[in-house]
Amino acid sequence: MARAAGLHPDHWYPVACSNRLRQGQVIETKFLDRPIAVFRGADGKVGAIENRCAHRQLKLSLGAVQGCTLVCAYHGWAYDTSGRCVSVAHDTFGKSIDRIRVGSFPVRERYGLIWIFPGAPARASQTPMPEIPELEAPAPWASVAADFVWSSHFSMIIENVSDFTHAHLHRKYRPFNDAKLISLETVGTQVRLTYDVLVGDGRISKHFVDRTRTRVDRMDLCFEYPYQWSNTGDRIKHWCFVLPMDARTTHAFFIFYFDAVQIPLLRRPMPRALQGILMRLAKRLLITPLLSQDGQMVQAEQQAFERYPDTAGHELNPAVPAFQQVIIDQWRRHAMPANVTHEPA
Ligand code: FES
Ligand SMILES: [Fe+2]
Structure with missing residues (x-):
């Protein structure tokens, strides 16, 4: 499991x-x-x-x-x-x-x-790292990084960031709303999914996103083992990287980057010189509070898992077992010697 x-x-x-x-x-x-x-x-x-x-x-x-x-x-x-x-x-x-x-x-x-x-x-030298050309371009996108050490198994975090059924938790901020999963496929070690969803429609978030230039009704996500990313209209993207410290502790790193930020209230594109200030504001007002809500939930989920280790929950979103299958397969690949073949469980 x-x-x-x-x-x-x-x-x-x-x-x-x-x-x-x-x-x-x-x-x-x-x-x-x-x-x-x-x-x-x-x-x-x-x-x-x-x-x-x-x-x-x-x-x-x-x-x-x-x-x-x-x-x-x-x-x-x-x-x-x-x-x-x-x-x-x-x-x-x-x-x-x-x-x-x-x-x-x-x-x-x-x-x-x-x-x-x-x-x-x-x-090491032949193993690719995630590529984020937008952050290495001569004029890099505006970005916000945040990291947290949560008392939670890493898989709970991977599921949290890609499973939009938890919009209820974020009802105050509404980062994604009315999500409908319209595609889901596993290709090798990647699970790709797309939601029809209303992005950044909250009281705070709608001030930061330039909705005239960005298609905000669809989001592509991918669990690109062992990393996770999202892409909204090729203008709002993020990566989530997890460091599994032990069976119940994970250091989660998030990088959000934007090609569609605007000056709040004025609704004008943000000059590059001011992007740093805006990103700090977005981190404080939106990103940290949102991710802290997620952190509370995945830590509560870990405690619940330890309380009821043998009780299988009812899972409705098919993306969740798809992530879990890739995690299990890759862990077996590591745990099993390469020349031993084994039957699927
Ligand atoms: S120098 Fe490290 S324990 Fe002695
Ligand atoms: Fe969340």
Whole structure:
């Protein structure tokens, strides 16, 4: 079942927003219970290494960044971004430290996020990351990023962002209304769906969206394993990335980007110079409150799941089991050795 599945490690996963990890800082995170220390050295480069000192297994995130190394708090063993112990702060009794190391993860920074590859490192360079050309164009679209750590299985979040039957929850903001699922198909590891829906019709949201230039009655969405995205009229888009920290904790990252923002009340296209201010306003007035509602629900859903683990709910939206099937299939692909064939359950 989907709630018992993890995510396949052979993908790129965000672990932090770039602006939350300044030079000299370290943070701790996890991928499916594997502890990871992420740090930024004096050269600005980010390292992601196993969060465990090779000496006494203390968390390296208890230590501090010195130069381009992460130094354990206890005896001062220093690790570089490849996980190699490069110096110790005491006498080595004539012993070599050359072979002392901890695991490390390939790292990239893109779209304002720090990404790691928790799978087989040799596969990292051939594994594509999500492509968001709109954010890398010479005149990038206006964008808002938000991230949350929720006590919830990642699959509940994937379902939440693509299943518009929960418009009731957002009735105050009305980001999507009267949704009708008009297409749903699974192609490989993608679940593609389209809703006829009224987008951004709420008391607050209607001020931000330029409805004269944007087709706001249809939305395409995709669960592009392990990521999720939406597209409204090629002018309003978003990605949702989930980092499965453990079976009941997920770090969710959202990037919303717009080619149809307007000045609220004046109904005029927004000059680029003012987009930053508008995006901060939209984040505070609309995006954070909306996603916080979702966060409350997926955390309540996790508690309910733990209270009634064997009680299957009645699911009405066919998109939900479609997501779950892809999640289960990919997790089996990871869990089963490649040369073993097995019967479907
Ligand atoms: S426990 Fe880390 S240096 Fe000793
Ligand atoms: Fe929602």
